[in-house]
Amino acid sequence: MTLTFDAKQMAAELYDGGFRPMFIGGQWVAAQSGEVSETYNPATGAVLATVPLAASADVDRAVAAARRALEGPWSRFSPYERQTLLLKIADLFEANWERLSVSDTLNMGMPIMRTLANKRRVIGMLRFYAGMATALHGEVIDNSIPGEIVTFTRREPIGVVGAIIPWNAPTAASIWKIAPALATGCTVVLKPSEDAPLTPLLIAKLMQEAGVPDGVVNIVTGKGSVAGARLAEHPDVNKIVFTGSTATGQSIARAAVGNLKRVSLELGGKSPVIVCRDADIDRAVPVAAMAVFAHSGQICIAGSRLFVAREIHEEFVAKVGEFARSLRIGHGIEADTDIGPLISARQAQVVESFIASGQSEGAALVAGGMRLSGALYDKGNFIAPTVFGNVKDEMRIAREEIFGPVISAMPFDTIEEAVERANASPYGLAAGIFTQNLGMAHKLVRRIKAGSVWVNMYHALDPAVPFGGMKMSGYGREGGVEHLHEYLETKAVWIQTD
Numbered sequence: 001m002t003l004t005f006d007a008k009q010m011a012a013e014l015y016d017g018g019f020r021p022m023f024i025g026g027q028w029v030a031a032q033s034g035e036v037s038e039t040y041n042p043a044t045g046a047v048l049a050t051v052p053l054a055a056s057a058d059v060d061r062a063v064a065a066a067r068r069a070l071e072g073p074w075s076r077f078s079p080y081e082r083q084t085l086l087l088k089i090a091d092l093f094e095a096n097w098e099r100l101s102v103s104d105t106l107n108m109g110m111p112i113m114r115t116l117a118n119k120r121r122v123i124g125m126l127r128f129y130a131g132m133a134t135a136l137h138g139e140v141i142d143n144s145i146p147g148e149i150v151t152f153t154r155r156e157p158i159g160v161v162g163a164i165i166p167w168n169a170p171t172a173a174s175i176w177k178i179a180p181a182l183a184t185g186c187t188v189v190l191k192p193s194e195d196a197p198l199t200p201l202l203i204a205k206l207m208q209e210a211g212v213p214d215g216v217v218n219i220v221t222g223k224g225s226v227a228g229a230r231l232a233e234h235p236d237v238n239k240i241v242f243t244g245s246t247a248t249g250q251s252i253a254r255a256a257v258g259n260l261k262r263v264s265l266e267l268g269g270k271s272p273v274i275v276c277r278d279a280d281i282d283r284a285v286p287v288a289a290m291a292v293f294a295h296s297g298q299i300c301i302a303g304s305r306l307f308v309a310r311e312i313h314e315e316f317v318a319k320v321g322e323f324a325r326s327l328r329i330g331h332g333i334e335a336d337t338d339i340g341p342l343i344s345a346r347q348a349q350v351v352e353s354f355i356a357s358g359q360s361e362g363a364a365l366v367a368g369g370m371r372l373s374g375a376l377y378d379k380g381n382f383i384a385p386t387v388f389g390n391v392k393d394e395m396r397i398a399r400e401e402i403f404g405p406v407i408s409a410m411p412f413d414t415i416e417e418a419v420e421r422a423n424a425s426p427y428g429l430a431a432g433i434f435t436q437n438l439g440m441a442h443k444l445v446r447r448i449k450a451g452s453v454w455v456n457m458y459h460a461l462d463p464a465v466p467f468g469g470m471k472m473s474g475y476g477r478e479g480g481v482e483h484l485h486e487y488l489e490t491k492a493v494w495i496q497t498d
Helices: 007-014 056-071 079-095 097-108 112-117 119-133 170-184 198-210 224-233 246-259 281-297 310-326 345-360 415-423 438-447 480-485
Strands: 022-024 027-029 036-040 047-052 149-157 160-164 187-191 217-219 239-243 262-266 272-275 305-309 364-367 386-389 406-412 430-434 452-455 488-496
Touching: 007 097, 022 056, 022 198, 047 198, 056 160, 056 187, 056 217, 056 224, 079 097, 079 119, 079 170, 079 198, 097 112, 097 119, 097 170, 097 198, 112 119, 119 170, 119 480, 160 170, 160 224, 170 187, 170 198, 170 480, 187 224, 198 217, 224 239, 224 246, 239 246, 246 262, 272 281, 272 415, 281 310, 281 406, 281 430, 305 310, 305 415, 310 364, 310 386, 310 406, 345 406, 406 415, 415 438, 430 438, 438 452
Parallel strands: 160 187, 160 239, 187 217, 239 262, 272 305, 272 430, 305 406, 386 406, 430 452
Antiparallel strands: 022 027, 022 217, 036 047, 149 488, 364 386
């Protein structure tokens, strides 16, 4: 694979270790306290930039700016004007896609070929929500009240939206929060992860260049425990949208009770992948493997519980291990890198502890299982893609979300058993099925408790298709028409005409 531009030169031009202010009310500002935090390249440990360390006062300032914009010029934008604005943003994203991709790769480690490949999805989201901006409407309802009374509904923006995103997909996560807000006429205060705040700030520049009115989009950088917590509890925020861990999502839900703000939560997962005995093994192996190894396992939908029919378990798991060993691990900025680093030394230590747990509990290590060392890896957070075979359901690696490149493979004897074990988890975000029997596929789709189910594929996402979880994986949907409804209030109107 080759790049059509000099990614390393672009990287050097983007970030030099200097200060990057946050974006509030159309202004580039420091934290009121003057405090900053450093953000790193997880492949090299180098400081990319410093950003403001926002406190509650900074969040208050951003929410106030969003409220002013909501009640000011932005409230007078017609659906057509919001659509035009989103289309202009999409054009600017297309023109600047290489910069956005390099920024993501530098700050959170995903290989450059993968960040570049997200172009269709992200720009597709912007254009999908642009189309939806002019398609929002209420309904005329026939009522049963005596007399000449007309009843209808209006769909109105919910108000100020607080959005909190994780570090593993800054560009896509930002647009998944911002675009529906703009389409519906809401305003946004977005808090990116402290581990990867740089691309959202770059996105704010594009929003400003597109002509988004001051205060409509605000980016506040800081810690989740401070800035994120204040946003969740803020009495003038009407809705919180959050993507991240289940534990943090529970804290956000509790904080939102204060003013009963609307909440959407896309949380953790421990997604099952079921490989039936009739599966096309050679086609299924790379898909099942990359269901976890993509972005070094740092994805909420990672299909990390691999249930394989006993008749093919040994062969299938051996081939997954062989595939894992074939992946090139390296710096994300290199075009031939398959697997990049974990986001931080802290996360690498967490994954190492899971690997040690799997070994101590008796799982069979098929591939990987170590932190990489040597000149290429010593300054980064690299762990080899790891495959465990003959895992037991009660093992820690089979129960807990790892957020690292670790597959737990388990044999099963009957489909009923596979479904029961797949559903025996507090999570319900995603699932995968591999079978050549269409009837079996439909049977499993009905019975598996997950918000998204892929058959003979994995990871597919489209702006028109809703995405979200069941059980402890959260509630609310992103994508599709349902996503827009999350940002709207329904008002009933009664008019007596006689």
